[in-house]
Amino acid sequence: MPADFDVVIVGAGAAGLSLAHHLCAPNSPTPLSVALVDAPPGPLRPPPRTWCFWEPPGGAYDSSLAASWPQLRVRAADGPCTVSRFSRLRYKMLRSDAFEALVERRLSLTPALCRIDATVSAVRDVPYGGEVLTQDASGESVLARGRLVFDSRPPRRLPPARTTLLQHFTGWFVRTERPLFDPATADLMDFRTPQPAHGLSFGYVLPLDPHTALVEYTEFSAAPLDADGYRRALRHYTDEILRLGRFHVTAREHGVIPMTDGHFPHRQGRSVYRIGTAGGATRPSTGYTFAAVQRQSRAIAAQLRAGRPLRMPLPYGRRARAMDAVMLRALDSGRVDGADFFGRLFRGVPGERLLRFMDGGSRLHEDLLIGLRTPMVPMLRTVVELPFRPRREGPVTLSSPSPISPISPTDHEESTP
Structure with missing residues (x-):
């Protein structure tokens, strides 16, 4: 039985939309028919999220950025700060709704793309490729068949791992009465927050203008907090540490990102592949995903558009x-000590080299130089121990990262002066 499409993509988040965008670029030597399957509008679609990444100015999505910064600051627990100034890179913030609008405008000009709004019930390998079984909003069954299928849905369970931590966070988009933020500098890690008994915590401040910023409280630990725990932590950070004074909260975001050394299989059969977080695009040590998704999408599209057999990147x-x-x-x-570990790296390693390392693009000699800035004895002890640790079954995935919930005009949360 022939396939209906060359490629079927499941999910229209960052990974799914990015792959569709790169596959449908104009002037392809091998034109491809692409189906993009996404849940109907409603509770199954995730709310808006934010993604951050770094690259040189002039990137493909620069016209849709919420903000970008030429400087990153890391504050030690005792107050001193390290500022990294970049000549060739920018730290960029992209809201998912702006990204989706940009890509949708480009995809709307592509006749070879078919959008299917339906709930996916199964994805399976078949002799001629892959099948995606769905149900549309009216309850009708819809079957999409492709020579190749790329599934971007989050995994239901994390893979077996020797170590699994969670990066969990809650953030407020705040509007202050006084101009308190430096629009040229983002606070990547502020370790003046009270540290948990196990793991580490830090604040994260992304200014949009002198009065407006995304302010987050983040932990790396074994379990998330409850809603009241995040609220208390953010109140302490905004009131006692940042001393913002009176401000309004205009939106909130919350997320839980797995940080695991488990192996995410990128293939589920001869013709079905996993992409995005499900395919291992989230960096275990940092939680960053968007840049790796772009690399993965470009590499897949380049092979298929050239008519070459796919070697999954x-x-x-x-x-x-x-x-x-x-x-x-x-x-x-x-x-x-997590705060000391990251503080050492930012104090002792040039900023652009460290960002290359965090993105997985550093060279061997750079990795060795960075390793010299870490606590050598405990790290070497861990290197020796790690091969003997068993991999244990992973937990169920807790949530997708970075949902943003808007605040209605009658639901503004206002600080005390």
């Missing part, structure tokens, strides 16, 4: 994954 190399496994275990075991 890995988001990160073996060396990067091995270093992440050591860092996660050293942090989880308590051998290293």
